[in-house]
Amino acid sequence: MSLEEYKGVAIFAQQVDNKLSSIAFELIGKAHELAADLGTDVTAVVLGSGIGSLADELGEYGADKVVVIDNPVLETYRTEPYAQALAAYINEYKPEIMLVGATAIGRDLGPTVSARVATGLTADCTSLEIGDFPLVAREGQEQKHGQLLMTRPAFGGNTIATIACPDNRPQMATVRPGVMQKLEKVAGRKAEVINYNPEIVENNKFVEILNVVKNISNTVDIMDAKILVSGGRGVGTPENFKLLDDLAEVLGGTVSCSRAVVDAGWKPKDLQVGQTGKTVRPNVYFAIGISGAIQHTAGMEESDIIIAINKDETAPIFDVADYGIVGDLNKILPALTEALKAELANK
Amino acid sequence: MNIVVCIKQVPDTKGGVKFNPDGTLDRAAMLAIMNPDDKAGLEAALRIKDETGAKVTVVTMGLPKADDMLREALAMGADEAVLITDRRLGGADTWATSSTIAAGLRNIDYDLIITGRQAIDGDTAQVGPQIAEHLGLPVISYAENIKVEGDSVVVQRQYEDRYHEIKAKMPCLITALSELNEPRYMTPGGIFDAFDKEVTVWGRDDLKDLDDANIGLAGSPTKIAKASDKVRKGAGEKVALDPKESVEYIVGKLKEKHVI
Numbered sequence: 001m002s003l004e005e006y007k008g009v010a011i012f013a014q015q016v017d018n019k020l021s022s023i024a025f026e027l028i029g030k031a032h033e034l035a036a037d038l039g040t041d042v043t044a045v046v047l048g049s050g051i052g053s054l055a056d057e058l059g060e061y062g063a064d065k066v067v068v069i070d071n072p073v074l075e076t077y078r079t080e081p082y083a084q085a086l087a088a089y090i091n092e093y094k095p096e097i098m099l100v101g102a103t104a105i106g107r108d109l110g111p112t113v114s115a116r117v118a119t120g121l122t123a124d125c126t127s128l129e130i131g132d133f134p135l136v137a138r139e140g141q142e143q144k145h146g147q148l149l150m151t152r153p154a155f156g157g158n159t160i161a162t163i164a165c166p167d168n169r170p171q172m173a174t175v176r177p178g179v180m181q182k183l184e185k186v187a188g189r190k191a192e193v194i195n196y197n198p199e200i201v202e203n204n205k206f207v208e209i210l211n212v213v214k215n216i217s218n219t220v221d222i223m224d225a226k227i228l229v230s231g232g233r234g235v236g237t238p239e240n241f242k243l244l245d246d247l248a249e250v251l252g253g254t255v256s257c258s259r260a261v262v263d264a265g266w267k268p269k270d271l272q273v274g275q276t277g278k279t280v281r282p283n284v285y286f287a288i289g290i291s292g293a294i295q296h297t298a299g300m301e302e303s304d305i306i307i308a309i310n311k312d313e314t315a316p317i318f319d320v321a322d323y324g325i326v327g328d329l330n331k332i333l334p335a336l337t338e339a340l341k342a343e344l345a346n347k
Numbered sequence: 348m349n350i351v352v353c354i355k356q357v358p359d360t361k362g363g364v365k366f367n368p369d370g371t372l373d374r375a376a377m378l379a380i381m382n383p384d385d386k387a388g389l390e391a392a393l394r395i396k397d398e399t400g401a402k403v404t405v406v407t408m409g410l411p412k413a414d415d416m417l418r419e420a421l422a423m424g425a426d427e428a429v430l431i432t433d434r435r436l437g438g439a440d441t442w443a444t445s446s447t448i449a450a451g452l453r454n455i456d457y458d459l460i461i462t463g464r465q466a467i468d469g470d471t472a473q474v475g476p477q478i479a480e481h482l483g484l485p486v487i488s489y490a491e492n493i494k495v496e497g498d499s500v501v502v503q504r505q506y507e508d509r510y511h512e513i514k515a516k517m518p519c520l521i522t523a524l525s526e527l528n529e530p531r532y533m534t535p536g537g538i539f540d541a542f543d544k545e546v547t548v549w550g551r552d553d554l555k556d557l558d559d560a561n562i563g564l565a566g567s568p569t570k571i572a573k574a575s576d577k578v579r580k581g582a583g584e585k586v587a588l589d590p591k592e593s594v595e596y597i598v599g600k601l602k603e604k605h606v607i
Contacts, residue, residue, distance in 0.1 A: 115480035120568030322583035
């Protein structure tokens with residue numbers, strides 16, 4: 001492949017039920033920074049059926065171009081027709097960078113498409129930048145400039161690696177949702193819209209969707225939550241978790257808990273964070289009345305922001321918290337919920 | 348019916364990650380285990396075997412010591428085990444790994460291939476779908492329930508806020524979530540038998556239709572520019588304020604970090 005033929009930064013603009021997912025806007029935001037460094041532009045690629053109107057929204061969030069692949073076979077996500085469409089886009093338009101959200105769709109579509117177009121794919125990236133590979137010039141090895149450097153955690157978040165894809169195009173990454181910043185929406189900002197209709201051929205890889213079942217249960221998996229409001233024994237009583245429920249609701253978050261709370265029978269096991277529960281990495285983790293034993297922190301210390309409230313100033317939770325507040329949760333939580341309500345109402 | 352389960356030996360990160368005094372990961376102190384999602388995939392295969400008498404073969408690519416894990420799989424009830432091991436295959440990224448395993452699978456009869464969704468060391472979730480792509484098979488990722496119906500499988504495929512019930516004709520590949528089931532223990536008789544069984548060992552030269560350009564470190568499109576153990580972050584700020592100031596402090600931090 002001639003690498004120079006590949007130009008521009010493209011993002012897969014995920015939509016579900018003809019509504020764009022937040023990750024689509026986050027990817028445009030990051031793609032803008034990368035495109036500025038490379039002196040190129042940002043293309044959002046949206047696949048679906050009856051999705052023409054989504055192009056305007058992608059333009060308002062900063063896409064320079066929108067490629068629309070509108071086909072009834074793309075109405076509900078299935079790996080094969082989506083992979084055919086996205087691979088066709090890559091082969092036709094040759095972007096140098098192709099970003100996909102690390103969602104339940106993207107982590108299926110990304111590997112399939114990258115294998116199909118024979119390029120590398122870096123999973124679940126938390127940081128992307130343009131730089132040199134190798135990072136430092138080495139004798140006997142060409143140092144390539146303008147490469148996509150993709151940084152990702154591995155080993156359950158205990159190691160971190162920066163990865164490049166110097167000899168294949170496009171450079172592909174799936175990007176963790178909730179990490180990149182969207183741009184401000186500019187009403188009326190227009191993208192150049194391109195309707196592209198690649199042939200999608202039904203083959204042995206097509207599967208049949210028998211049923212779509214939404215919201216399988218009322219409880220969100222705490223491993224998927226972006227904001228967790230987690231309570232420990234210090235919450236005092238099962239009824240007092242109402243304070244945590246209220247805070248979680250106003251932030252669009254989910255309530256989780258420590259082992260002590262499960263052992264006391266206040267909350268079910270599937271909400272338990274920690275070594276014998278689940279490992280979580282939300283954007284924000286509130287540790288409310290949790291002392292922070294190592295068995296608990298092992299399951300949450302990779303959260304992006306940890307806010308701890310505990311009345312015991314010697315509680316070990318303060319050793320891992322970014323922001324620790326020594327105080328009474330019964331006084332702080334209701335006031336915090338009200339303050340956030342007021343704050344968000346002004347937006 | 349022939350089921351192949353792809354499994355990987357990984358360091359145990361769930362049973363307590365160990366750190367050196369300087370905050371780096373102490374790999375030597377961690378146990379090597381069968382990757383949890385893969386074990387759930389094996390259990391799903393064994394349940395189909397219990398019902399239908401299917402033959403279950405486990406396949407791994409790794410170091411010779413992965414033999415231990417293959418014997419565990421045999422002791423749980425797998426019928427055959429294959430170890431793909433060769434220094435020339437080392438340092439592979441997901442493209443090279445999936446190309447290699449796909450080549451190994453071409454040596455085996457299969458109707459259904461099950462892999463774990465992702466391994467707890469790499470966390471990529473890419474190898475399963477990429478094996479399917481190399482073999483030209485339909486892939487169903489994130490499976491939480493697997494039923495065999497005639498020449499098809501019916502699978503519950505998880506998304507963030509929903510699931511799809513999907514029917515696919517075999518042969519196909521499914522990636523399993525550890526939530527799928529509770530894997531069985533090895534039986535004493537099974538353990539005894541497992542050590543008498545032959546583990547098939549394949550090197551690079553046993554793998555057909557595999558270009559040298561697609562294996563090992565050199566055949567990996569992605570290259571590591573920098574890797575480090577993440578030094579655990581230390582304590583942040585700690586404040587003791589009255590409730591009103593505490594609230595202002597938290598709201599301020601949430602704004603500063605673009606949470607609200």
